[in-house]
Each structure stands twice: as structure tokens, then as C-alpha cells.
Amino acid sequence: MPDTPTPDAQSGKKAKLYRMVMPDHLCPYGLKSKxxxxRQGYEVEDHHLETRQQTDAFMAAHDVETTPQTFIDDRRxxxxxxxxxxxxxEPPPEEQSDTSYQPVIAIFAVAALLALGLSWHQYGDMLTLRAFEWFISLSMSILAIQKLQDVESFSTMFLNYDLLARRWVPYGRIYPFLEATAGVLMTAGALVWLSAPVAFFIGLVGAVSIVKAVWxxxxxxxxxxxxxxxxxxxGFVSFTxxxxxxxxGLWMPLKACLM
Structure with a gap:
């Protein structure tokens, strides 16, 4: 384990950094460390490990398996x-959680901003009913993109809780395409007769599955x-x-009837 003196115990603001800088490889973590x-106010003594032999010799000498390595006050x-x-x-590894809401927050935040931007462009006003509809449909589309990047991996995780996928395994592989189709069509306001039933069906099955598994x-x-x-x-985010x-799935047909 590396020594970890507290910043308050430092006798100076100098650090030694050893990082890989090779013709065919520039270590990104070395750049981030520097x-x-x-940014923390240190004068960095930047040592480049320019060959594989230099890197291996450095790691052997300091009994480490990776680079970069930083030394402050001669302590690693x-x-x-x-x-x-x-x-x-950030907290030490033993205090860090394996779970994170950051991906979902990023997706919903971008979807909300896109919806507000579209509403402003179309109606000259951001706070419209259409903006709310776009927020949901764009969120669906972006979430579908995440799933479509690796459908097999998604479908495997989906089997842990989705009731329909457990009864009919191919549903897990079809689901991202259904979500993407409904999201795109609802964004366009087209083919409501198709998009609304699809959204209602997958939303209902998903909600029931999550309630059963979580609560x-x-x-x-x-x-x-x-x-x-x-x-x-x-949990809550998935249920939402x-x-x-x-x-x-309920609103779009109702809106079409009212117009």
C-alpha cells in the first residue's frame, strides 16, 4: 500500500511524477496526474519513462505494477x-459505493435541455406542454441508445427482473428497439397508433416488474x-x-382525440 500523508503534513509544494511518454503511447493518467x-499548486518534477525497459525497471525498483506514480516528500x-x-x-476505495446515478442524471439533464431548446425554437417559449412531451420521448430515445450499444449485455441484465423477458427470453433483445421506435415516433408526433401502444405496453410490464423485484x-x-x-x-429511477x-402511451392518443 502507498504511504498517504495528509496534505497538511507536507513540508513543501513539490512532487515527483513518473509517467510513460513513449513514441507510440502517452499515458493519459500521467497527464491527468500532472x-x-x-492545479493543487505543486511544482512537478516530471520524469518521462520513454521505453518499455525503463518502465519495467522503474516498476521493479519501486515494487509497483502500474504507472504513473507520484512521490511527495519522498513518499509514494x-x-x-x-x-x-x-x-x-473522493473517498478511499473502501468507502466508495459501487452504484452511481450519474449516467441517468446526465441523460435526463441533456434530454430536458434538448426539449427546452426545441420548444424555444418552435414556439418561442420553453415551458410548453410539447417540451414536457419531448423530454419524455427524448429520454426514451437516449436510454434506448445506451441499450443498443450492447444488446446482449442489456438483455442478460434485464433477465434479472423483467417478468416478460423471463417468460420469453427474446423480449430482452427486442426491448431496446421497441423503446427507440416509440421514442423517435413520439418526438416526431407521428404514427401515434403505433408508438402509444408500444410505450404503454413496455412501460406497464417494466413498472410491474420493478415493483415486484424491488418493493x-x-x-x-x-x-x-x-x-x-x-x-x-x-428502484425509483427505473420505475420513473x-x-x-x-x-x-395514455396521453398521446388522448391528446390526438382532443385536438
Whole structure:
């Protein structure tokens, strides 16, 4: 384990950084470490490991398996993530959670901004009913893109909780295409007779599946809503996604009848 003195115990603002700078490889974490040290006010003594032999010799000499490596006051801090812990920019690994809502927050935030922008462009006003509809349909489309990047991985994670996919496995592979189709058509306001039933159906099945898995069976699962590699916990966010689709499946036909 690297030594981790606190920043308050430092005797100076100098650091030694050893990073790979080769003709065919420039270590990105080395650049990030250098940038972080400089932003923290350190004068960086930047040592380039320019060959594989130099890198291997350095790692053997300091009994480490990776580079870059940072030293402050002749004490090894470690790599880029160790530096972030050292500067208290994130908690130690043992205190870090495996789950994160960041992907979902990013998707919903961008979808909301796109919807507001479209509404402003179309109507000269951001706070319109159409903006709310676009927010949901664009969220569906972006979430579908996440799933379509690796359909097999998504479908595998989906099988952990979706009731229909457990009865008919191909549904897990079809689902992202259904969500994308409904999202795109609802964004365009086209073929409501097709998009609304699809959104209502997948939203209803999803909502029931999540309620059963999370609140009835009390299972702790990862949500496949942002793809198969997701660390988003299954629960409120996933349920909200399903309810948005369910709402749009009901609202779009009703709106068409009222117009």
C-alpha cells in the first residue's frame, strides 16, 4: 500500500511524477496526474519513462505494477486515483459505493435541455406542454441508445427482473428497439397508433416488474435502463422511466382525440 500523508503534513509544494511518454503511447493518467498536481499548486518534477525497459525497471525498483506514480516528500502517493484520494477529492476505495446515478442524471439533464431548446425554437417559449412531451420521448430515445450499444449485455441484465423477458427470453433483445421506435415516433408526433401502444405496453410490464423485484421481493439489483454495464441501482429511477412511458402511451392518443 502507498504511504498517504495528509496534505497538511507536507513540508513543501513539490512532487515527483513518473509517467510513460513513449513514441507510440502517452499515458493519459500521467497527464491527468500532472494536471491535478499543478492545479493543487505543486511544482512537478516530471520524469518521462520513454521505453518499455525503463518502465519495467522503474516498476521493479519501486515494487509497483502500474504507472504513473507520484512521490511527495519522498513518499509514494500512487497513481491518479490515489492522488484524488490524497487530495480528498473522493473517498478511499473502501468507502466508495459501487452504484452511481450519474449516467441517468446526465441523460435526463441533456434530454430536458434538448426539449427546452426545441420548444424555444418552435414556439418561442420553453415551458410548453410539447417540451414536457419531448423530454419524455427524448429520454426514451437516449436510454434506448445506451441499450443498443450492447444488446446482449442489456438483455442478460434485464433477465434479472423483467417478468416478460423471463417468460420469453427474446423480449430482452427486442426491448431496446421497441423503446427507440416509440421514442423517435413520439418526438416526431407521428404514427401515434403505433408508438402509444408500444410505450404503454413496455412501460406497464417494466413498472410491474420493478415493483415486484424491488418493493415486494426486496431484491437489490442493478438497473439495465442505461445498458448492460450500468451501476445504477434498480428502484425509483427505473420505475420513473417505466411510468413516463406508461404516461405517454395514455396521453398521446388522448391528446390526438382532443385536438
Amino acid at each position: 494536471d491535478l498536481l499543478e 502517493i500512487g497513481g491518479y486515483e490515489d492522488l484524488r484520494v490524497f487530495f480528498r477529492l 415486494i421481493e426486496k431484491r437489490e439489483l442493478k438497473c439495465a435502463c442505461v445498458g448492460g454495464g450500468s451501476n445504477v441501482p434498480l 422511466e417505466s411510468m413516463m412511458m406508461l404516461f405517454m
